[in-house]
Amino acid sequence: MRRIKFCAGHRLFEHGGKCEHFHGHNYVADFFVTGDEQDDVGRVIDFSELKKRVKGWIDEHWDHSFLISHRDENARQALEVVIPSRFFVMPYNPTAENMAKYLLEEMCPKALAGTGARATRVRIWETEEAFAEASIDSGSGEVESYSAVGSADA
Ligand SMILES: Nc1nc2c(c(=O)[nH]1)N=C([C@H](O)[C@H](O)COP(=O)(O)OP(=O)(O)OP(=O)(O)O)CN2
Numbered sequence: 320m321r322r323i324k325f326c327a328g329h330r331l332f333e334h335g336g337k338c339e340h341f342h343g344h345n346y347v348a349d350f351f352v353t354g355d356e357q358d359d360v361g362r363v364i365d366f367s368e369l370k371k372r373v374k375g376w377i378d379e380h381w382d383h384s385f386l387i388s389h390r391d392e393n394a395r396q397a398l399e400v401v402i403p404s405r406f407f408v409m410p411y412n413p414t415a416e417n418m419a420k421y422l423l424e425e426m427c428p429k430a431l432a433g434t435g436a437r438a439t440r441v442r443i444w445e446t447e448e449a450f451a452e453a454s455i456d457s458g459s460g461e462v463e464s465y466s467a468v469g470s471a472d473a
Pocket of ligand 1: 338414
């Protein structure tokens, strides 16, 4: 597992509560990877290589950005007025569940291509008390999501 920290703003489209306002989090993302074999040193993938690849993508696309839903045209228009502005349009609402899903399904396969390693689970800590994660079911290969409340020591 490799932990990556980043900060980003978002709002939950049609949430109906306080989280539909623009706000930000200091996110913690945990990447769980596996591989069919270990290298001569005994590694599935060098932790620093894993960091370079996944943190590189996050730094470029999400860190210090606003994450918005593709349905949230109003947020997009507002962010486009700000100069300079940095935002990332997601194909669904930017909940912690969906951020984990996006990283697992879309980002990791590209970022880890050619390494022999593959991500099986991504956990997003939105606060110190709550996380959501997406994982690949080993039987079906399908991505499953869920959210949980726990401590950072979990
Ligand atoms: N299942 C999910 N529920 C919520 C998500 C989410 O991603 N998945 N996100 C939010 C908001 O982004 C919100 O910022 C976090 O919610 P909450 O835990 O209520 O916020 P606080 O840490 O500020 O808690 P307080 O106890 O109210 O201070 C909401 N729900």
